[in-house]
Amino acid sequence: GLGLSSKKDENFGEWYSEVVVSGEMIEYYDISGCYILRPWAMSIWEILQAFFDAEIKKMKIKNSYFPLFVSPGVLQKEKDHIEGFAPEVAWVTKSGESDLEVPIAIRPTSETVMYPYFSKWIRGHRDLPLRLNQWCNVVRWEFSNPTPFIRSREFLWQEGHTAFATKEEADADVLEILELYRRIYEDFLAVPVSKGKKSELEKFAGGLYTTTVEAFIPNTGRGIQGATSHCLGQNFATMFEINFENEKGEKAMVWQNSWGFTTRTIGVMIMVHGDDKGLVLPPKVAATQVIVIPVLYKDANNQGIFDACAATVKNLNESGIRAEADYRDNYSPGWKYSHWEMKGVPLRIEIGPKDLANNQVRAVRRDNGAKTDITVANLVEQVNDVLASIQQNLFDVAKQKRDACVQVVKTWDEFAEAVSQKKLILAPWCDEEDVEKDVKARTKGEMGAAKTLCSPFDQPELPEGTLCFASGKPAKKWTYWGRSY
Ligand SMILES: O=C1CCCN[C@@H]1CCCn1cnc2cc(F)c(Cl)cc2c1=O
Numbered sequence: 001g002l003g004l005s006s007k008k009d010e011n012f013g014e015w016y017s018e019v020v021v022s023g024e025m026i027e028y029y030d031i032s033g034c035y036i037l038r039p040w041a042m043s044i045w046e047i048l049q050a051f052f053d054a055e056i057k058k059m060k061i062k063n064s065y066f067p068l069f070v071s072p073g074v075l076q077k078e079k080d081h082i083e084g085f086a087p088e089v090a091w092v093t094k095s096g097e098s099d100l101e102v103p104i105a106i107r108p109t110s111e112t113v114m115y116p117y118f119s120k121w122i123r124g125h126r127d128l129p130l131r132l133n134q135w136c137n138v139v140r141w142e143f144s145n146p147t148p149f150i151r152s153r154e155f156l157w158q159e160g161h162t163a164f165a166t167k168e169e170a171d172a173d174v175l176e177i178l179e180l181y182r183r184i185y186e187d188f189l190a191v192p193v194s195k196g197k198k199s200e201l202e203k204f205a206g207g208l209y210t211t212t213v214e215a216f217i218p219n220t221g222r223g224i225q226g227a228t229s230h231c232l233g234q235n236f237a238t239m240f241e242i243n244f245e246n247e248k249g250e251k252a253m254v255w256q257n258s259w260g261f262t263t264r265t266i267g268v269m270i271m272v273h274g275d276d277k278g279l280v281l282p283p284k285v286a287a288t289q290v291i292v293i294p295v296l297y298k299d300a301n302n303q304g305i306f307d308a309c310a311a312t313v314k315n316l317n318e319s320g321i322r323a324e325a326d327y328r329d330n331y332s333p334g335w336k337y338s339h340w341e342m343k344g345v346p347l348r349i350e351i352g353p354k355d356l357a358n359n360q361v362r363a364v365r366r367d368n369g370a371k372t373d374i375t376v377a378n379l380v381e382q383v384n385d386v387l388a389s390i391q392q393n394l395f396d397v398a399k400q401k402r403d404a405c406v407q408v409v410k411t412w413d414e415f416a417e418a419v420s421q422k423k424l425i426l427a428p429w430c431d432e433e434d435v436e437k438d439v440k441a442r443t444k445g446e447m448g449a450a451k452t453l454c455s456p457f458d459q460p461e462l463p464e465g466t467l468c469f470a471s472g473k474p475a476k477k478w479t480y481w482g483r484s485y
C-alpha cells in the first residue's frame with residue numbers, strides 16, 4: 001500500500017493512529033475505545049507474556065483465573081478504595097429481555113474479586129506466602145481520549161496478587177516484580193524507563209505505596225506510566241479480614257502487594273521507535289525478525305533465486321531466528337520493501353542474480369537503513385550480530401532522545417519554562433501533597449497540567465540547603481515532573 005500520510009514529527013496523533021493500522025496491528029472497532037488486536041500485535045503480547053510468565057514461575061508464583069464478574073457488595077466494600085473510580089465501572093444489568101435482580105460489575109481490577117477468597121484460604125503462617133497471578137482482560141469505561149494500546153476501555157494485562165507474613169517480604173516482592181517490568185521495557189521493547197516511587201497523590205489510594213517504571217514520549221513531551229507494582233500494606237487485609245495465626249500463635253494480618261503490566265507496553269514501543277516509514281520493531285519482540293525478498297529478472301535463473309531464498313529462511317529458522325520469505329508474485333520487490341518497512345520488520349534480506357552469483361545476500365536494517373552484503377557461509381552469525389546491533393541501537397537512540405528531554409530545574413520560573421517546552425523535568429521537591437496540588441493547579445492551561453511522574457530510586461545528590469522549586473521549603477527528594485498520559 002501507499003506510505004503514511006502523516007509525519008511523526010508534524011502530526012503525532014494522526015501518525016500514531018495511522019501507523020498502528022497500516023502496520024496491521026490494530027483494526028478500529030465499532031464500539032468507541034475498543035480495538036481489535038491483530039496477529040502482528042498479539043504476537044508481541046505473547047512474547048512479553050512468555051517472558052514474564054516464565055520469570056514469575058521461577059518465583060513460585062502460580063497462575064489462576066477468577067471470574068470476570070464482581071458482585072456490587074465486594075466492589076464497594078470500602079469507599080476510598082474505589083473513590084474516583086466508580087464512574088468507570090461497567091455493569092451488566094440484563095440477561096436477554098429480563099433485568100438482572102442485582103446489576104453485576106465487570107472487573108476493572110481483581111483485588112475485590114480475589115481477596116474474600118484469600119481470607120478463606122489463608123489461616124496459618126504455613127499458608128503464606130500466597131502468590132497468584134492471572135492473565136486476563138479488564139474493563140474501565142474511561143471517557144478521556146481513547147488511544148490504541150495506550151488507553152482503551154478493555155485491555156489485556158496480567159495482575160499479580162501476593163500475601164506475606166511480613167512487610168519485609170512484601171517490600172522485596174514489589175521490587176523483584178518492578179525489575180521484571182524494567183526488563184520488559186528496556187531489554188525487550190528497547191524503551192528506557194525510570195524506576196521510582198509515586199507520590200502520595202499519584203499512588204494507588206487503596207495501597208501503602210506505589211512503585212512504577214515511567215517511560216517518556218519525546219514527540220508529545222509526556223510521561224507515561226509503564227507498569228506498576230504496589231505494596232498494599234495491610235489495607236486490604238483489614239477490609240477483607242485476611243489474617244493468619246503467626247508462629248507465636250498470635251493472630252496477625254497479612255502484608256499484600258498487587259502488580260500489573262498491560263498491552264499499553266506495545267503502544268509505548270510504537271510511539272518511541274516508529275518513524276515516517278512505519279513501525280520499527282525491536283528484534284526481541286518481532287514475530288518476523290528477517291524478511292527474505294527474491295529479486296527476480298526476466299531472463300535470470302529465477303529458480304536459483306527461489307532456492308537461495310528458501311535455503312536462507314531454513315538456515316535462519318534452524319538457528320532460532322524468526323525468518324520468512326515473501327514469494328508473492330503479484331507484488332514488486334519495491335512494493336514488498338515498503339510493505340515490510342511499514343510493518344517494522346527489523347532486517348530485510350534481498351537476493352537477486354548478482355547476490356546469487358556472488359554467493360551472498362544483501363541485508364538492509366530497518367532502524368538505520370544500512371545495507372551490508374553477507375556471505376552465505378557467515379549468514380547465521382552475521383544476522384545474529386546485526387539483530388543484536390539493531391536491538392541495542394534502538395535502545396541507545398531512544399535513551400539519548402529521552403535524556404535530551406530531561407531538564408533539571410531549581411526555581412519555579414525554570415520549571416514553568418520547562419513545562420512549556422514539554423520537558424521531562426527533574427526538580428528538588430519538599431514532598432508535600434499540598435504543594436503538588438498547587439503545582440498542578442498553577443500549570444493547568446494550554447500547556448497541560450504538570451504532575452509528579454515518580455521520585456526515581458536513583459536519586460542525584462541533593463546538596464544540603466537545597467530548596468523546593470515550588471514552595472521554597474527544604475527539598476527532600478529529586479522528583480520527575482511533567483505532562484503525562
Ligand atoms: O494497578 C494495579 C496492578 C494490578 C492489580 N490492581 C492494581 C491497582 C489498580 C488500581 N485501580 C485502577 N483502576 C480502577 C478502576 C475501577 F473502576 C475500580 Cl472499581 C478500581 C480500580 C483500581 O483499584
Ligand SMILES: [Mg+2]
Nearest residue numbers: 085088140142
Ligand atoms: Mg485509570
